[in-house]
Amino acid sequence: MSAKPVPSGIVEQNRAVSSSRIVVAATVGNLLEFYDFTVYSFFALTIAKLFFPSHDPIVSTLMALFAFAIGFVARPLGGFVLGRYADKRGRRAALTLTIFLMALGSLTIGLTPTYESIGLAAPAIIIVARLVQGFAQGGEFGAATATLLETGSAKGRGFRASWQLASQGAAALMGSGIAAILTYQLSSTQLLEWGWRTPFLIGTLIMPVGVYLRRHIVEEPPKAEASKQVVLEGYLVRKWFLTVFAIMGMTVATYVLMYYIPTYSIQYLKMPARLSMLVSISAAAVSLTFCPIWGALSDKMQRRKPLTMTGRVMLIALLYPAFWLMNQFPSLPVVMGLIIVLMFFYTMGSAPAYALMPENFPKHVRAGYLASAYAVSVSVFGGSAQLVVAWLIRVSGNTMAPAWYMIACVIVSLIAVSMLEETGGRELT
Template sequence: MQTAVHKAAQPSRAELMRTVTAIIIGNAFVAYDFTVYSFSAVIIGDLFFPSSNPASSLLLSLATFGAGFVMRPLGALMIGHIADSRGRKAGLAVSLALMTLGTWLIACLPGYASIGPAAPALMVLARLMQGLAAGGEIGPASASLMETVPYRNRCFMVSWRGASQGAAAFAAALVGASTTALLSPAAMHDWGWRIPFVLGGLIGPVGWYLRRRMQASAPQQRARLGPMRMFAAHPRAIVCGLLMMAAPSVGIYLTVFYMPAYLVRTLHRPAAISLLTACLSGLVILVVTPLVARAADRCASRKTLQYVALVASLAVAWPAFRALAHGAGDVAALVIITAYVALAVNNAGPSSVLVMEAFPAHRRAAGLGVIYSFGVVLFGGFSPLFVTWLISRTGDPMMPAWYLMAATLLTLAALRAFPEPEARGACVACASPPAV
């Protein structure tokens, strides 16, 4: 626990806006660059992992994509520790620098035909760098946003981190689909696949400039780096927080990233619907997440609206997928999907704040980052693979609904058990000074 809490002068409105803008733009950039790889996975497989079997090339490319997920917990621990011990600004700078370097490496990397085995090795290295950055971004970004405002505005402010990820999903889908539509297959294979990475790489220096202008904070009390030490100090918060990640992780990976493939491959709907689904889902997350968070700030408990959203999404999951699988038209399908996303993927603000308020300031960024990153790896990252396997084994197109419902029940149980201060201001976190 912290031994002392020092009051700090509240930042001016201009400083606050500069800080929030730098965090949100940088976080959106990190999320965009981490996910846009999936839109070029087939081409990357051909160019960097050549094989006589195209399926093998794709699997190796997807395995490289998955390598980024494996590195996220390590990034959360390492960069979160930097943010907790040296100031939020330092951690945010490291995550953005790693993501920028990894993105430009992918954008400029010659293929296997040019440099041989070095090409796949460097591609894996680039994804490892991106994974470290993505894992290390969440904790410092969320803590920085939370610590810039009073208690009554925390959920709303932190929600913009989740909203920016919705914007990133929208941008990634739009850029990926636009390049595919505007370029010939030959041009896309030769050089067009690099365009989304170049665009993402150009945002990196902008985010770096904005974060360099952020007001630096005094370092927090130093905490020894190590997951076991953190777990020993906060076992209940870490275990329950990790299990609370089940519903949001499975929700976003199934309803946003996996849904286009599910609609086309399993339900045999037109391919054009995949672009609209991903774009609309991203927009819904961008708009709805701050609105829910604003309402959550007015509740006596951080858990209230989370219970409402989880119970409601549990109730409608089966009917929604039943309608998708049994005859809903394409327009109706889009409405159903976006409505479900609005209901099920909207708790980034209150859930993140609830977790961070369970940790003292000198463990806050690492605590949330580790919980989020392990949760994404354990529940989210592999959920499309598990659901695809379940559908292939059972032939039941309702498997995504059952999977979502199971994850929601797990999150409800964990949310109920998660420690929460009895009153506002009862936790160390509520008295902590701004630290960006």
């Protein structure tokens, strides 16, 4: 007696549920990564005071930002090692390992005694924790983005891949929201003594959920023929360099607009800490809202590059006027409104690219090449962005330095995007 066929409606529903769960599983590591970035950025001044004390508060802040940036030194190694691991052993194995290591780093930061308690060992432990996180984060992006791209229908690749960027907005929203609640509810003494540790410890709770999802949901990729790698080598190297520079401008914009803005608003716009947090929260909300919209629109257009290039051109045009207006009218409505406008075009120029870049690589090497390109670009340009703009302001005395630096980086990334192959609507190789 033959089995009864499963109704097509139920099959499609099961596929949709499975696909949505895989999106969550793929992006939960990115969520933890950028949640940790957000929390560190909000409490950079507190961390500077507790772990990198100095007579000059600006120097102390620079040292704290240096510790933040040094985590990116390990990213390229993680990108090459864990990206290749994801291509050889499967996405699931790599994703489970990366989220465990990221949570370990976050837990270490949350529990480390201060400089006053253990001296130089305190900043040393913070730096080691950031290096562990950086190694894990180097491999996270390639494996997770490849999973999003390869799971589900071809027509929804841009929408699914855009959630990798949207999750950054969700993480920033979560991190800034918790930081804002703590800042409003606790006294300055409580915040300095123990309150700043709470968000880091909360972040580690994401790890068991992520491990469960990744161990039970993410599928293994098929093995590839070794001969294909030799034939495509020159093509892949060119695509790798283009991807590095395509990421360059937008990763700098990410770390300045979403993570450096609270520190910038406090130190140079003289805004209260509580108000500066609201600016970052609004930026995160725009990212979470519009990234899926632009990703879905690129699917509908069956083209990635028009939206990507338009968003970047508009960002280049608006960065200088926006920062000039912030400095002339340093109030919450003005600064928040300008950041929202900048983030609107930032998401337009970035979300479709999260499908465009991995689509330019064959499946059997996609995670490795994408992870290493992303890790190198973010390490060299993104991780140093806050430190560079803070240093530029100090040496030049010009608070417009962040705008000029971002403009230069986005111009380079615009040129790189123009040289990538249009992949919207095509079958993946």
